[in-house]
Amino acid sequence: MLTRRTLFAAASGIAAAAVSRSALASLPEPAYAATGASTAPPALPGSGRPFNPVVTLNGWSAPWRMKDGWKEFHLVAEPVVREIAPGMKANLWGYNGQSPGPTIEAVEGDRVRLFVTNKLPEHTTIHWHGQILPSGMDGVGGLSQPHIKPGETYVYEFQLRKSGTFMYHPHADEMVQMAMGMMGMFIVHPRDPNQYRVDRDFVFLMNAYEIAPGAATPKVVEMTNFNLWTWNSRVFPGIDALPVRLGDRVRIRFGNLTMTNHPIHLHGYDFAVTGTDGGWVPPQARWPEVTIDCPVGAMRAFEFDAVHPGDWAFHCHKSHHTMNAMGHDVPTMIGVDHHGLARRIVSLIPDYMMMGERGMADMGEMEMELPENTLPMMTGSGPFGPLEMGGMFTVVKVREGLGRNDYRDPGWYRHPPGSVAYKWPKT
Numbered sequence: 347m348l349t350r351r352t353l354f355a356a357a358s359g360i361a362a363a364a365v366s367r368s369a370l371a372s373l374p375e376p377a378y379a380a381t382g383a384s385t386a387p388p389a390l391p392g393s394g395r396p397f398n399p400v401v402t403l404n405g406w407s408a409p410w411r412m413k414d415g416w417k418e419f420h421l422v423a424e425p426v427v428r429e430i431a432p433g434m435k436a437n438l439w440g441y442n443g444q445s446p447g448p449t450i451e452a453v454e455g456d457r458v459r460l461f462v463t464n465k466l467p468e469h470t471t472i473h474w475h476g477q478i479l480p481s482g483m484d485g486v487g488g489l490s491q492p493h494i495k496p497g498e499t500y501v502y503e504f505q506l507r508k509s510g511t512f513m514y515h516p517h518a519d520e521m522v523q524m525a526m527g528m529m530g531m532f533i534v535h536p537r538d539p540n541q542y543r544v545d546r547d548f549v550f551l552m553n554a555y556e557i558a559p560g561a562a563t564p565k566v567v568e569m570t571n572f573n574l575w576t577w578n579s580r581v582f583p584g585i586d587a588l589p590v591r592l593g594d595r596v597r598i599r600f601g602n603l604t605m606t607n608h609p610i611h612l613h614g615y616d617f618a619v620t621g622t623d624g625g626w627v628p629p630q631a632r633w634p635e636v637t638i639d640c641p642v643g644a645m646r647a648f649e650f651d652a653v654h655p656g657d658w659a660f661h662c663h664k665s666h667h668t669m670n671a672m673g674h675d676v677p678t679m680i681g682v683d684h685h686g687l688a689r690r691i692v693s694l695i696p697d698y699m700m701m702g703e704r705g706m707a708d709m710g711e712m713e714m715e716l717p718e719n720t721l722p723m724m725t726g727s728g729p730f731g732p733l734e735m736g737g738m739f740t741v742v743k744v745r746e747g748l749g750r751n752d753y754r755d756p757g758w759y760r761h762p763p764g765s766v767a768y769k770w771p772k773t
């Protein structure tokens with residue numbers, strides 16, 4: 347069996363040897379994110395048809411070049427290091443230096459040519475999830491094409507038949523390659539940029555990892571027991587906030603490539619479900635929700651008018667999915683008097699952690715001894731104290747006076763006097 351060490355040694359050897367610069371000369375230069383793990387502002391198209399770009403949470407969109415009427419992208423499948431949140435980095439596989447790979451944005455009717463170079467230690471393919479395309483471009487290794495061997499480049503060419511929210515991911519050794527973080531979003535904008543136009547259009551992918559405390563490489567055979575529930579391979583407080591200008595029409599879209607469903611909940615609003623895997627929901631068929639469940643392998647989009655200012659929690663409603671590594675196997679100790687017991691056990695097992703007899707909230711502010719490269723289970727602090735969150739959690743920040751294209755974090759909401767829950771009796 348390959349160990350992690352041999353896997354990565356093999357990968358770096360391939361990167362140096364098999365894909366020389368001259369071999370890449372006729373390909374579009376593969377692009378790498380300039381912004382690290384922070385959210386890149388939306389990039390207006392420099393060539394091709396006009397569209398209103400999306401904002402990828404803690405991510406970016408791939409540039410392209412136009413050649414003879416084709417929009418050409420270049421994805422490089424390769425090992426990457428991704429910061430999951432400050433204090434933890436993971437050895438993942440991804441595209442163009444990141445997991446997830448860059449968001450691909452194009453326009454309905456575009457002819458796209460996607461070069462895929464494999465710098466992984468094993469073969470791969472890319473499946474264009476949800477796209478209507480020729481069978482031979484569907485990217486299922488062995489079924490619709492030969493696998494892309496390490497060092498090889500394959501080309502996918504198809505015309506984008508419809509607009510909507512799509513994904514891309516390997517269809518080769520899928521369990522391993524998706525558990526290692528190989529995926530990305532593929533946004534096809536309507537031919538008419540005014541159709542379904544919004545002011546802010548956010549997008550992210552849901553993924554999950556099982557990374558043992560102190561380790562950095564996911565356990566790829568895990569099926570259900572993940573300990574890092576991520577949006578774009580980030581956990582709270584590493585997931586950027588979604589800054590929104592008061593009055594903006596906002597769309598949030600996401601895809602789910604984890605092994606379970608995620609009921610995604612936004613506070614402070616009801617929203618209209620405007621997109622599914624199959625495309626746009628016709629306006630007369632949209633339905634209102636405050637939580638929209640996203641099944642495995644599916645995409646969803648919802649929209650709302652940002653008329654309520656404030657800091658609105660936005661998260662998966664499975665409470666285990668707003669927790670980080672550690673603690674999922676902790677026995678329930680509520681109501682049990684185990685005074686002194688923990689100290690005696692810790693003297694035998696230094697990493698031992700026990701739930702408090704009053705619950706686990708104390709952990710939110712506790713300075714716990716953690717192994718290297720390990721995130722606390724619940725963390726983050728807000729203007730009123732510890733948030734006791736992790737995983738799939740962030741904040742939609744609706745503010746008056748934000749600039750039209752300003753995506754900088756506006757800080758915490760300043761509540762109007764008399765509008766915050768208060769302690770009774772008033773002193």
Ligand SMILES: [Cu+2]
Binds near residue numbers: 662
């Ligand atoms: Cu979830």
